Amino acid sequence: MYSIIQQTEEDITTSKGIVATLTDTLLGWWEAFIVKLPNIAVAILVIILSFILARVFKNVLLRILRKHMENRSMRRILAKMLYACIVLIGFFLALGILNLDKALTSILAGAGVVALAIGLALQGTLSNTFSGVMLSFLPRIRIGDFVETNEHAGFVHEISLRNLVLRQPDNKYVIMPNSKFIEEPFVNYSLDTRGRVSVYCGIAYGSDLHAVKKLVLEQIEAAFPPTQGERIEFYYTEFADSSINFMVRFWIDYTKKSQMYTAQDKAILLINDLFNKHGIEIPFPIRTLKMPDLKHKPNDL
Known part of the structure; x- marks a missing residue:
């Protein structure tokens, strides 16, 4: 009986210790939250400002690209990429304000590893992507130009991040990777009138x-x-x-x-x-064929 009572008292003491530890932990978190409340407010403000600035710069970039790039899909993609970069910068600044240096370092390291893996896996795709960006900014090729490569000829119908689309004179479409097009010589008949x-x-x-x-x-x-x-x-x-x-x-x-x-x-x-x-003559080739004499010669008897 005494042992049972002693075991019960130990359990009660252990429970009180767990509750006290949990209470101390929660109080510590609350105090840390109160101490870092200004930093949290500043971090939230930085994230909100990053979204606002991202939208502003995105619209500015779209206005600039409309004057220099005819490809609408490429304009939108580049604007979205700028938007994402500005938002990510704001997110990293917010982590720095919150003194989450370790978390920031871990995120950057993980992002680097993921980027390397993706780059190796999508090497051909990334090559086409960069080639598409280059084609969009090249002044010597535009949407609607008539171009001729080693194998195909037609009007430039679309330039995306992966493919260039040619509309042939017979209204058939040729879709070729950007990297293949930009690496081979081509003739642009629309550069000069x-x-x-x-x-x-x-x-x-x-x-x-x-x-x-x-x-x-x-x-x-x-x-x-x-x-x-x-x-x-x-x-x-x-x-x-x-x-x-x-x-x-x-x-x-x-x-x-x-x-x-x-x-x-x-x-x-x-x-x-x-x-x-x-009365000027345009001649055509003439071939004269001489046939052997097929008559039988008399036998020399």
Whole structure:
């Protein structure tokens, strides 16, 4: 009986000790909260200000990007990235104000490890992302430009963080990674409004070469008048098997390939009509085949 009573008293004493420890801990936390209350208020104020500043700078960046970048989706993504960076800076400043240096160090270390792991896992994706940002700021390529790569040609329809989309003249879309596009050479037909077009033809041997050159130059210059600093060029290029070939080059308003095809079509029709009018022959290759005599020769008997 005595042992039972003694055990009960020990339990009561232990319970009182636990309650006292818990009470002291809660009082310590409350005192720490009261002491750090100004810091907590300042930290909350810093976080609120970071959200306000993030929104202000986001709107400012959007206004600037609208003047220099036509890609709407890229503008929004860059603005959101700036917004997130400013908010994170405010969060880290708030942790510093609360003297949570250890927590801040742990968060930064964890973020570094996570960033490294993500960077290694998404190396190709990040390459396309940075290439997309570069393409958005490059002055030599814009939405709507007609460009030609080693394999594809079309109008730039969209530049995202991962892909560049080309709309081909047949209205088919080509989607290629940004990194592949930016690493390969490409031709942008829309950088300048003027371009030079070449047309090739041949005339028969025996034609008056000087007269042909004069007639073609006059006809092309009348149809495609050059501007300042431009000229129509005519060159005989070779003595071919059945013709004397020449090349004529002239300038046109040229920002996409369809304009080049239209100009070549017009020039070929003009040259053909001109040669028909003046009796100038455009020869075509002739091949003469000699067949052996198949008649049976008399036997020498």
